[in-house]
Amino acid sequence: MKKFNKYVLKIYLLNLISVLALILILYTFFQIIQHTKYLSKYNTSLFNILVYDFLKIPYSIYQVFPVAGATAVVITILKLIKNNELIAYLSLGGKIKDLVLLIVILNFIFTGILIYYSDVINPKIESIRKKFKEEKIYKEKYIKNFSLTDFYFKEKNFIYSIGLIAFDKKTFFDITIYKIKDNNIIKVVKADKAIYKGNNVWIFYNYKSFDTSDIPKIEYSYKKLESLDNTLTQLINLPSDEPKRLTFKELDKIIKTYESKGLNADKYKLIYYNKISVPLILIVMIIFLIPLSIDISRNYQYIKIASKSLSFSMLFWILQSICISLGKSGILTPVLANFTSHIIFTFFGLYLITKKEKGL
Template structure:
């Protein structure tokens, strides 16, 4: 028990220092890249400050697993350098018992990252993007980056088609609302409006027309300057469509997938994004499993820097394969599960192989 606490304490101290350093480096580099835009647009210093405050959970999501690899390597290399690892083995303590606190902690970190990414990061990422795209760049530029030509099936069966939606103003431009006869499959009514604005209680349709259709032809057309129609959607329903993947929780992503599948829309890419959100935190466990045998093996032939170099090389290979899997998943070459979990499963197998062949230099002469 004392041994477990000692190893765990060493690991956590190094992990927190490593994580802080990685997050800090990311913030500094990103700040140098973006500060010119903040200054050129005369943005207040508070915008820059809060932008990076809100960005911390987003960075934490990506850096937490990488910090596990570094902390694992440095912890075990330090124990080996101080001959503590050798002393533990001489007392009959196996490698599994020595490293179990590190593996257990990596699992806890993975679940903690999942929780942060589900309940904290979506909120802070939305605020971060709002500051950058709306407050700093201005609503027009933000609008250019948002998805246009939105299609959404209403709960009452009507279909929205929106050329442009401004979530900041709850304003639609070039909106159409299509009503179909579900039994005979023809459009019976179409509402078009230049603008549709949310007034706090309902949507105002401005400068548009209502067209009524029979089975074979247009029956009549009515024009209006301002009109109200009974629709069930609120601005929140359209904002969910506009959110970037980092602004969505797993529950929201799954809800969008269900809605899109109901409408017959392709959901392959968002399935990949969902599995990426779910699988990436567990990269912590994968990298710990890789880092343990590599650091022990390489510590025989070099110091801490050599251990770090060997382990980071393997970590880089994993990151490359993981990113390639995501890219192939988005492109439709791989299914979402293979694209996101495949590299993890492969490296878990490699890690287990390295652990089982720890004492066989013939199989892996590091």
């Protein structure tokens, strides 16, 4: 690696660490101030609030890293311009595209780390943080739970209707199963509750079966019935946690299960691709911010360069927010919702790099 490349990377890394530390300090400080309301509301201690907010720092790094990285890039370029080092680099045959590629390669490493972190480390830390909040701040027993209400799906010739799924209790409530033949309902099974006992075994309570093929009549009724049901077992074994804390593997399992039941899985696909798109924001911003920040004319102004970079960065975030909102409403597919702004600004950055190369 050339000495100049090492020098640029060193400046960039120092700026990145400084900006990231500053953002984290400010963000954590305001979080602590905001959570001081817990002192009187839940009669907890300041120490518990500090621990709770410090536990969020690892996830905060994941959230603010793209912003810190983009800011560090602009500061680095401005410093090179101020010291006339960028002019010397370009005068000796250096290329803007090579400078962009250098920083992009470094940040691809950071991007990989962030994706791994969001998939493996963050879900564990967030679970610890949630448990700490329940037990130390709310002073309640922590119960890991997740539920779905008014759940419907079709499985072969059966339609399942479930009033409530309580994953933490391995229990379904208000179950109705319709058997379909030739577009007619020929059988209806109802139960107030079904509890999973393991090994595909279910205990149904107030179980009733109705024959509706001709004149509706009750076939049999049980206050308690033990039975096997593979379909219900598949559902109850879905990961029982908040969607944003799920891993790629868990999200993939949910998506495949939903699609196999004929259900819309876009909500989970949106989260799946978002775990990839957020770390990649850093790469995209570097591609368009470096050429935007480079100005070697005699009339350049630091404030003007910084303002221009900030303006286009805000445009990127606004477009990204709009696309995600359109994805949540179903107007855009999960892939387009997460990566439309990436594609547009990547091409914009490549255009600027080509233009700057020709202009120099």
